[in-house]
Amino acid sequence: MSFLSGTMPQAPPSQKAGIYIHIPFCRHKCPYCDFYSLPLKEASINLDEYVQALLKEWELRRPETEGLQFHSLYLGGGTPSLLSLRQIALIIDSLGPALTPKAEITLEANPETIDDIWLKGIRSLGVNRISLGIQSLSARGLEILRRHHGRRQALMAIEAARLAGFTNISVDIIFGWPGQRPQDLEAELHELLGLNPEHISCYELTIEEGTLFASWVKEGRIQPLGEESLTFFHLLVEEILTSGGFKRYEISNYALKGRECRHNLIYWENRPYLGLGAWAVSYLKGTRSQNPKLPLYLHYLASGHSPPRIEERLDLEATFRETTVLGLRLIKGISISELKGRFGIDPIHYYKTELEHLMAAGLIEIKRGRLRLTKQGRLLADEVGAYLV
CATH class of the missing domain: 3.20.20.70 (Aldolase class I)
Incomplete structure (x- = not known):
């Protein structure tokens, strides 16, 4: 499904x-x-x-x-x-x-x-x-x-x-x-x-x-x-x-x-940002990119050209997953209805098995329409994120 x-x-x-x-x-x-x-x-x-x-x-x-x-x-x-x-x-x-x-x-x-x-x-x-x-x-x-x-x-x-x-x-x-x-x-x-x-x-x-x-x-x-x-x-x-x-x-x-x-x-809300400078990361229009390190960065710009960047295009599902994991770093968590409206994906259904395991372990909870980490979950935030991404 x-x-x-x-x-x-x-x-x-x-x-x-x-x-x-x-x-x-x-x-x-x-x-x-x-x-x-x-x-x-x-x-x-x-x-x-x-x-x-x-x-x-x-x-x-x-x-x-x-x-x-x-x-x-x-x-x-x-x-x-x-x-x-x-x-x-x-x-x-x-x-x-x-x-x-x-x-x-x-x-x-x-x-x-x-x-x-x-x-x-x-x-x-x-x-x-x-x-x-x-x-x-x-x-x-x-x-x-x-x-x-x-x-x-x-x-x-x-x-x-x-x-x-x-x-x-x-x-x-x-x-x-x-x-x-x-x-x-x-x-x-x-x-x-x-x-x-x-x-x-x-x-x-x-x-x-x-x-x-x-x-x-x-x-x-x-x-x-x-x-x-x-x-x-x-x-x-x-x-x-x-x-x-x-x-x-x-x-x-x-x-x-x-x-x-x-x-x-x-x-944390996975909004767009422009990164300028050597090795800086940008996230624009669903694409994450990273500038080269200093020598190449300066070489291209000195000649009036944008330096080549490493790029990764994120599809809808990958962006949804990343937005969920980043949002869980916030103490208030992330709104279930906002995720649905932004991506057309219901996180409760999408993560049904994972949420059952995490809630049984006391690491995540649903409160007032939001997914959020518990106090114990915050101590293991990186592990929870790796499990969901």
């Missing part, structure tokens, strides 16, 4: 979308990071050249975005705070007219790369949300994670962002680093709450293949925490942050009311 009907839905007029700009440079590569990034001194490129390539790519790809309304612009990396005020101004001046009037404009920044003048400058340019890569407020945690800022620098960065006029500050924290104790995490989170950010992202440290951390684990230089400790840390994070007035709206993200990251919601 088939549960599919109709054809791949076309983007309706004024469909909500986002723009992601990848700045793949940092001062130093962090040992746990598996994102595409290069130490700037090894990249054999100046940032002006890269920004010009970004602007050329936007000019060439803008026709692909007809019918989309961009509600968010996100500069991620790497370390976007390596960009000068002039370079950021060029990007925002070029892309700004494509954004909705009250668009969210986020820039990721590391504490050691910013100062008061730069913060006030980006705020005056229209950046209205800053995401600070604090990662830890523990001197020991910063040392283990090989961060290049100190605890005092982290605290000063949050204060400086507030003084620069930011009313939407997000802070990234990594938990589960080797040797971390529950009291260490508890102290960090309580101190962070006292700094009054609007948004907190808490990520479990994962040891990814190809990173320095993965090599160190194999060599016995570091010992990852066990599953029991990590599970307890997940529960501790939720307990402390929700008690502090934050709402958990996604597996790793907490926000004050109305301060959820609009750009990230575009991903």
Whole structure:
């Protein structure tokens, strides 16, 4: 029996979308990071050249975005705070007219790369949300994670962002680093709450293949925490942050009311987004594509041509499955009627056997017309997603 009907839905007029700009440079590569990034001194490129390539790519790809309304612009990396005020101004001046009037404009920044003048400058340019890569407020945690800022620098960065006029500050924290104790995490989170950010992202440290951390684990230089400790840390994070007035709206993200990251919601709702920059990913009109890495990316754009991209066309069924799995990362889950209306597929029938198993295991539930993970299911979100995709 088939549960599919109709054809791949076309983007309706004024469909909500986002723009992601990848700045793949940092001062130093962090040992746990598996994102595409290069130490700037090894990249054999100046940032002006890269920004010009970004602007050329936007000019060439803008026709692909007809019918989309961009509600968010996100500069991620790497370390976007390596960009000068002039370079950021060029990007925002070029892309700004494509954004909705009250668009969210986020820039990721590391504490050691910013100062008061730069913060006030980006705020005056229209950046209205800053995401600070604090990662830890523990001197020991910063040392283990090989961060290049100190605890005092982290605290000063949050204060400086507030003084620069930011009313939407997000802070990234990594938990589960080797040797971390529950009291260490508890102290960090309580101190962070006292700094009054609007948004907190808490990520479990994962040891990814190809990173320095993965090599160190194999060599016995570091010992990852066990599953029991990590599970307890997940529960501790939720307990402390929700008690502090934050709402958990996604597996790793907490926000004050109305301060959820609009750009990230575009991903979790499987909405369209345009990715600009080396190795950036786009999802437009049912096709996911990825730019090449830096050398090829620059080569093509320097000659006025779009670089070749790896492309994957998703059919209706694949898009439905992906939308379901992404939506389950949201704490509210995903609307059954919305899935039916968007794809013409009833998820209850389509996933009949899988849902029976997951509900029997206490990992998923149907509540108020929505499919959503239970508290136990959120601890196993990746496994549930792999089962459904």
